[in-house]
Amino acid sequence: MQEISSRYNPKETQDKWYKFWEENGYFSASSNPSKKPFSIVIPPPNVTGILHMGHALNNTIQDILIRYHRMRGEESLWMPGTDHAGIATQNVVEKSLAKEGLKRQDLGREKFIERVWEWKEEYGSTIIQQLKKIGASCDWERIRFTMDEEYSLAVKTAFVKLWDKGLIYKDKRIINWCPRCQTALSDEEAPHRQMQGNLYYMRYPLKSNPRNFVVVATTRPETMLGDTAVAVNPKDKRYKKLIGERLILPLTGRQIEIISDGMVEAKFGTGAVKVTPAHDPNDYILGKKHNLEFINVMHPDGRMNDRAGDYAGMDRFEARQVILEDLKEKGLLEKVEPHDLSAGHCYRCHTVIEPYLSRQWFVKMAPLAKPAISAVKSGKIEFYPKRWTKVYLNWMENIQDWCISRQIWWGHRIPLWYCNDCKKLAIAALSKPSVCGICKSSNLKQEEDVLDTWFSSWLWPFATFGWPFSSEDAVKNSQNKEDLKYFYPSSTLVTAPEIIFFWVARMIMAGFEFMGDLPFRDVYIHGTVRDTEGKKMSKSLGNSIDPVEIINEYGADALRFSLISITAQGQDVFLSRERFEQGRNFANKIWNASRFILMNLDPANARGDLCVFFKKEQLQLVDRWILSRFFSTLKQIDNYLDNYRFNEAANSLYSFFWREFCDWYLELIKPDIKNRQHQLVMYKILEKFLRILHPFMPFVTEEIWHLVCQLSKAPAEKSSIMTTKLPHLQKQIIDPDSEEKMERVFELISTIRNIRSELEIPPTQQVSATVYTAKKESQDLFQLNSLHIKYLGRLERLEFAKSYRQSPGKFATVFKDMHIVIPLEGLIDVRRHKEKITKKMQKTSLEIKVKKKMLANKSFIQRAPEEVVRREEEKLKELTLNLGKLKGVKDGLS
């Protein structure tokens, strides 16, 4: 037999097996009516993406589900792809251009887009390669990109359909504007963040009496240049008389009016608020309501414009400082107070958002939200953990119209055409119309803006299948249609909480709108990966652990297993490097246990059907026990995975294999390892365990699978563990009686080991022991298993007797209803031993007291289930017996 290393070396196996799987087409899936479908669409990572722990967790979960269902015999499709990530990608490419001293405008739109494509070709597959490293079994032949030609058609189609329904409109309003990226953003793309700022109290002189003024408080003094009113609450007595009066706006000399509106909070600041309708969403509302002028004082890049007078050309924050100085100089700055505020930040470049008045395209969301709300309310779509349902519904029920136009170049250009001649109409069409519908002019121009990236991602669950099937290839179309019909709706969506609004909610809306059906049934939201201090792992914080590094150092299986074993119920995951040792050690343990089995297994014994072989009483207790434990575990795994309880599944696999199979079973059978029964059982357990573990640790299981098959010469299984089925759950083998009995044997062994340890008996020294028990059943059990007890307890003799009689000089202890006596004349520290016994007696007495009290309670007897009462009674009996025995032992010592 070939030498097998005593250490599992993941580096030697990972790439080899991944290639093997891919080349054999084990990942591919297509509609197959004879099987049940199972499908997942990957949350497409950005093309600019580099694998981080969040991806590793997200994709490990998906891979476990996919591999598990695949091995359950379901036609399992994991649809992969990447997202063109408009702003993010454009930013990356602009940065690389900047190194050449170029701006995108220097290249022009077309050339720039070409550059982005080039960039994508060169770097865009980095994350895909990394996904392969963690073992992701996606159907790579289907890989999609949200800017693919086919996919673009889906985007345009969706737009035109919404347009035709009247759900798309243009409006001039305050939107979130990123002055750095110079584009509009949706509300979701401009998350609010707490900031330390100031509240500046500024004096606005009254026109009627410039020595008097109204003081307004603001966090953004620079916007004062665009003020067109000051508003107060109509009920505010301080200002009642001043309503309708005019103020002189400092630094500009412009006159503005004092208006009143219920929106103004009298309690905040001074109760008088400056109104800047072009630079604040609330002020915008006031402006509309009171017919105020809208003065935009900023350029799109955040510099002040000509309307800002002397401050024109300054950056908004620079202008703030200068304005404050000027006001101060004029005695118009009353005071400055520290004030915490929250402001929107660009989710791509983190620049402070400017609420900015501009004309943008919007989607009316209320009609789309309707079916998406009821699908979740009715339970057709379920969130795991449940609590996200509320988050989702809350957002959905208060949904705002979606700003979908972006002033960037990289993305799906909005499929709208304007007539340069009559300028009357915008036409939405999949391709350029030949003439204007009104004036018949052919002088048409396409909208410059592109669509929000998420306007393409929300179509992902069906657009990836080729929807709307307008390809010229009829065969391809019909295959696509069939696949979509078969795999849609997908089974489970696995994603992170921060993406619920961006993507999950919108996919649900798009699913109903364009497919007339939900896009997926279950949504599993996993936690955020954090460092041990609770900070979110991110490159910018420098606290991230690179998954690829972990794969190199510990192995992909270790990465997967360690991640999954701490992913409880969608709780956040706190990670430190050491955490991956657990996974590495586990892989190594499996490796060595397999090695041990291979070294000791006679291949002839590996053949045979367990079911046929297993006739109830034929097998020894140990074998019945381990088989029962295996199938109990298997049953649990099914249950755990069906409920997305990944950590519990991982942990029960771990403890079954390590604690029960290795520490107990293999140790127990060592002296009798050539026994035919043991041989078959240990082989079968290993072989079955590998299969159930495979979804979690695909590489090490595949590697061992081949070693095992080689030895057992089972040719049918020679191909790949991936193509096998999960072990069939044989419920009749689950045997609580064996489990309970074996448990008692273990307890006895542990007690003996404990005694040895207490007495500091060297492991090499054999001793003899006598177990006194009045119960015949117990005696039989231990007698039957005395070989095991002797072996693991390192006993040369094990004897049984009925009634215990103290004999000085022997060590005695009480275990359950028994005495265990080890003769060790002269070696016992009587005093210490006595102390131990006393301590034990105290504990027992206390327990007895509690139980007695409990059983004396009439309500307990009346109301608790009979079974519980009986159990307590028995327990009390045992404890009392125990106490008596302990006392006997103690007395015998003196």
Next chain:
RNA sequence: GGGCUCAUAGCUCAGUUGGUUAGAGCGCUUCCUUGACAUGGAAGAGGUCUCAGGUUCAAGUCCUGAUGGGCUCACCA
């Protein structure tokens, strides 16, 4: 301000519907290199389950409140 979430061993966390002795990994102590594995084995120490009430025969688990973290949404300038 609303909502969600967490508080359990030295650390990081499990603990499904309330019911024997509250678990794991890491860390710690003692012992062991015995032919699967020291990335290992055996034994052990360590917890008033944040606090205060309540429901119940019975609460780590359910309810209310408090305290302290975290997340998220929101138009107090």
